[in-house]
Amino acid sequence: MQVQRVGVVGSGLMGAGIAQVAAANGFQVTVVDVDEARINQAIEGIRRRLARDVQRERLLQSDADAVLARLLTSADADSLESLAVADVVIEAVVEDIDVKSRVFRRLGEVAKPGALLASNTSSLPLSDLAAASGRPERVVGLHFFNPPWALKLVEIVTTASTTDETLDDARALCEELDRVLVQVKDTPGFIANRLLVPFIFDAIHLMDSGVASAEDIDNACKVGLNHTMGPLATADLIGLDTLQFIAESMFEEYGEARFKAPTLLRRLVSLGHLGRKTGRGFFHYGEGV
Ligand SMILES: NC(=O)c1ccc[n+]([C@@H]2O[C@H](COP(=O)([O-])OP(=O)(O)OC[C@H]3O[C@@H](n4cnc5c(N)ncnc54)[C@H](O)[C@@H]3O)[C@@H](O)[C@H]2O)c1
Incomplete structure (x- = not known):
C-alpha cells in the first residue's frame, strides 16, 4: 500500500x-x-x-x-x-x-x-x-x-x-x-496498560490511605526503581478522565478489583482536576497544557 x-x-x-x-x-x-x-x-x-x-x-x-x-x-x-x-x-x-x-x-x-x-x-x-x-x-x-x-x-x-x-x-x-x-x-489494556493501570491504582491507594505523600511515592519509583516518571505523575500525564475511562472498560472486561478506578481518582475527575491538561491532578502544574 x-x-x-x-x-x-x-x-x-x-x-x-x-x-x-x-x-x-x-x-x-x-x-x-x-x-x-x-x-x-x-x-x-x-x-x-x-x-x-x-x-x-x-x-x-x-x-x-x-x-x-x-x-x-x-x-x-x-x-x-x-x-x-x-x-x-x-x-x-x-x-x-x-x-x-x-x-x-x-x-x-x-x-x-x-x-x-x-x-x-x-x-x-x-x-x-x-x-x-x-x-x-x-x-x-x-x-x-x-x-x-x-x-x-x-x-x-x-x-x-x-x-x-x-x-x-x-x-x-x-x-x-x-x-x-x-x-x-485484541485484549483490554494490551500489554503496557494492563501492567501500568493496576500499578498506578496501587500508588493512588497508598497516597489516599496516608501511607506516604504523592512526592515520596513517585520518588521511590524514580530513584529506587529507576523509572523515568513516578506513577502519579504518569497518571497526570495520561489525563485522569482518560485513565478513568480506560479503567472502566478494563474492569468491565476482566471483572478484577485491581482494575477498578479508585474513589480518589473519580473525585478528582468530578472536580475537573484532570492532570497536566487542566493544571492540577495529583500534582499542581500552574496553567494547563
Ligand atoms: N492520554 C494518553 O496518555 C493516551 C495514550 C495512548 C492512547 N490514548 C487513547 O487515545 C484516545 C484519545 O485520548 P486523548 O488523551 O487524546 O484524549 P483527549 O481528551 O485529549 O482528546 C479527545 C479528543 O476527541 C475529540 N472528539 C470527541 N468526539 C469526537 C468525534 N466524534 N469526532 C472527532 N473528535 C472527537 C475531543 O474533542 C477531543 O479533542 C483515547 O482512545 C485514549 O484511550 C490516550
Missing part, C-alpha cells in the same frame, strides 16, 4: 501528537475534531514544539515550516468527508465506545476502498470498532504512547478478522513513522 495522506480523527493530546509525527515523517495529514477550539489548540501545540526544536538547533526552520504546511484541519467530524482521500485513518477520539463506534461506522461509509483504518484506543474492544466499520479485515489497533513525538512505542493490535495484508501495511506504515513495534491481540 502506497501511503500519502493520513487522516487523524480527534485532536486532543494523542491526536495532535500522532498528527505531528505523521507530518514530520513526510505525510500529508488532515486532522478532524468536533471541537474547533481543540483543533486550534492542537496546531498551536505543534507549532510551539517545532519552534522549540528549531531554537535548540535540532530542526531547521524550513523543515518546521514544511511540517506545518503538510497539516490540514477540518471540523467535519459528523460527515468525515475530508477523510475520503486518506490512505490511512487513525482514530484518536475520546475513550468512549459509542463515540468511537460512530466514527468507525462513518469511516466505513466514506473512507476510500482499501484504506487502512486504525484506532488508538487504550482499552476498548477493537473487534467492536472493526465490526462497526463494515470492513473488519482492514481494521487494526495502533496504540501510540504519550507523548507520541517523544515515545516511539506502538502496540499493533489485531482482531480475528485482521488480514495478514492489513498487518503488513500497518507494520510498513509504523516503520515509515519511525516507530518501535510490539504486536498484541
Whole structure:
C-alpha cells in the first residue's frame, strides 16, 4: 500500500501528537475534531514544539515550516468527508465506545476502498470498532504512547478478522513513522496498560490511605526503581478522565478489583482536576497544557 495522506480523527493530546509525527515523517495529514477550539489548540501545540526544536538547533526552520504546511484541519467530524482521500485513518477520539463506534461506522461509509483504518484506543474492544466499520479485515489497533513525538512505542493490535495484508501495511506504515513495534491481540489494556493501570491504582491507594505523600511515592519509583516518571505523575500525564475511562472498560472486561478506578481518582475527575491538561491532578502544574 502506497501511503500519502493520513487522516487523524480527534485532536486532543494523542491526536495532535500522532498528527505531528505523521507530518514530520513526510505525510500529508488532515486532522478532524468536533471541537474547533481543540483543533486550534492542537496546531498551536505543534507549532510551539517545532519552534522549540528549531531554537535548540535540532530542526531547521524550513523543515518546521514544511511540517506545518503538510497539516490540514477540518471540523467535519459528523460527515468525515475530508477523510475520503486518506490512505490511512487513525482514530484518536475520546475513550468512549459509542463515540468511537460512530466514527468507525462513518469511516466505513466514506473512507476510500482499501484504506487502512486504525484506532488508538487504550482499552476498548477493537473487534467492536472493526465490526462497526463494515470492513473488519482492514481494521487494526495502533496504540501510540504519550507523548507520541517523544515515545516511539506502538502496540499493533489485531482482531480475528485482521488480514495478514492489513498487518503488513500497518507494520510498513509504523516503520515509515519511525516507530518501535510490539504486536498484541485484541485484549483490554494490551500489554503496557494492563501492567501500568493496576500499578498506578496501587500508588493512588497508598497516597489516599496516608501511607506516604504523592512526592515520596513517585520518588521511590524514580530513584529506587529507576523509572523515568513516578506513577502519579504518569497518571497526570495520561489525563485522569482518560485513565478513568480506560479503567472502566478494563474492569468491565476482566471483572478484577485491581482494575477498578479508585474513589480518589473519580473525585478528582468530578472536580475537573484532570492532570497536566487542566493544571492540577495529583500534582499542581500552574496553567494547563
Ligand atoms: N492520554 C494518553 O496518555 C493516551 C495514550 C495512548 C492512547 N490514548 C487513547 O487515545 C484516545 C484519545 O485520548 P486523548 O488523551 O487524546 O484524549 P483527549 O481528551 O485529549 O482528546 C479527545 C479528543 O476527541 C475529540 N472528539 C470527541 N468526539 C469526537 C468525534 N466524534 N469526532 C472527532 N473528535 C472527537 C475531543 O474533542 C477531543 O479533542 C483515547 O482512545 C485514549 O484511550 C490516550
